Amino acid sequence: MVRIVLPDATPRDTLDDAAADLGLALVNIVSKTEAHPAQLIYVTPDRRAQVHLVDEGAGGALCYVVQGDEVEEARWSGALRARFEVAS
């Protein structure tokens, strides 16, 4: 699992554009509960990895969490970092 923290207040349109340009397919929208934060869940075009866009809320971060095998995680975390020009 790879976590990529995004710049504060990244606009929703920017996030939507990134998903569309990278070919990520939105598959679920999860509202915030006591058990988990709000998140948009995408799958990669070949469905070999999942990308969660997590809004951790007050005090937390806006971040991507990439889940897949090692190769897929490296590939997609690299693509997202490059897109948002973030290092971690």
Place this chain on the structure above:
Amino acid sequence: VSALPGRPRLAAHALVRLHVVDGVEVVVIHDARTGDLLRMGPREWALLAGADGTRDFDALVLAAARGGVLRRASELGAVLAALHAAGLLADGIEPPVSPVAPALHEAARPLDALPGFTLTCDEGGACCSLYGSVLFSPLEAARARSLLPEILGAGEREGRAFTPEHGATPDGHLAVALVDGRCAYLAGDGRCGIHAAGGEGAKPRGCRAYPATLVDDGESVRVSVGVECPCVLASVGREGGAPLVDPGARTRGALGADARVVTLPEAIPIADDRLASRAELAAWSRLVMGALPDDGEVVSLLWSLASALDAAGLDHAASLAALAAPRSPAPAALSPWLAALAARARARVAAADTWRGRRDRSRLASHWLAEAAESLLEPAALASALAGASPFGGDERFYLRAQLHGHQLIGDLPLAAALRDRAVRLLLARALPASLPEGDPARPHPLALVEAMMRGHGLAGYARAPRLGG
């Protein structure tokens, strides 16, 4: 404007129609309440596909993602906001409506068909090129898609050629896409592609029933004909055509539960502050039809009958006296009607020009009718339209019979105003040939084009202007 509905859907008064205009797909949403019109592209329409009142915004975003049309959620938000601002959204689902079979006493009502008329269709497709809504049942749409799957690619997806008749929930009739104003299934030679591929029985019921009108007046179901297609007027006096309803059908019940029968209200507005029962109306219409002169001048007959109704309601003696000595309307009395007609016709031109294609017959017709209406504002042209025997006298006399027999004068207007409105329509039809191109199929029977545009494209609304009868 209030907040967006929690679970938005297109309201029932939003009529979504697919058009292909000069090769470009356009989605047009007509507001049936206001007559306003909103346009969008097919992608925006696809974004709305899930907006059936069962989904909140996030679920709509997901539905759009599943449909492969989502880029930004904000785009969906903007489309919904525009529809909401236009008053075209509702919240939650609409209760499903089941077809209601006529009550037993209604089912037994006898059919009373317009005597002596059968229809000979010229298969030229004139009527399939002019209307904003051509309706199919879900089964009829499935049959058409199966017979002709390549048409607009609808064999693969219904939504490429059909939209719901009302709103966005596909649980009733469907409106077919129009290509430059023509039914998508109309072949280039003017023949019905569905008929050619599957026989007459494969066509939608509405197309097979057209142009019959069915009105239940409490005594019988009057079967008449809408004079909106040149074939109707060309059929007058001819034999061997098709009957308006199945000759084996004797009662309303025999027409089937899905037959579109209009039931007259119990009380009918006749003139200012005058109401009559539908039984009185039925008796009056029989009386008038029986007393119509064979060679009467119909504008004068209509106007004189209207004056009689203003003065004496449905009094038989007054109406008979009007028919016996009809008087041509004075230009001053016609003037507000003609001014309202010309204004409405100009507005229709402006509306059609904003989005309809150059080959769209309804757009062309809106120009011809506006020009004809404008011409009637000239005193000399009006005098000419009123003078002497009409070159379309036979058409006009048949029209009056069809209107009376079919209770087609009963609608938004009091009966007296409706009679005057029909007189104005006849004058418009008399003036129309000067505006029609040489060889246009409407030339022999211009009244049919007037009538189709009146009902099909909102021109009839002119008569609801406050100073007239509306």
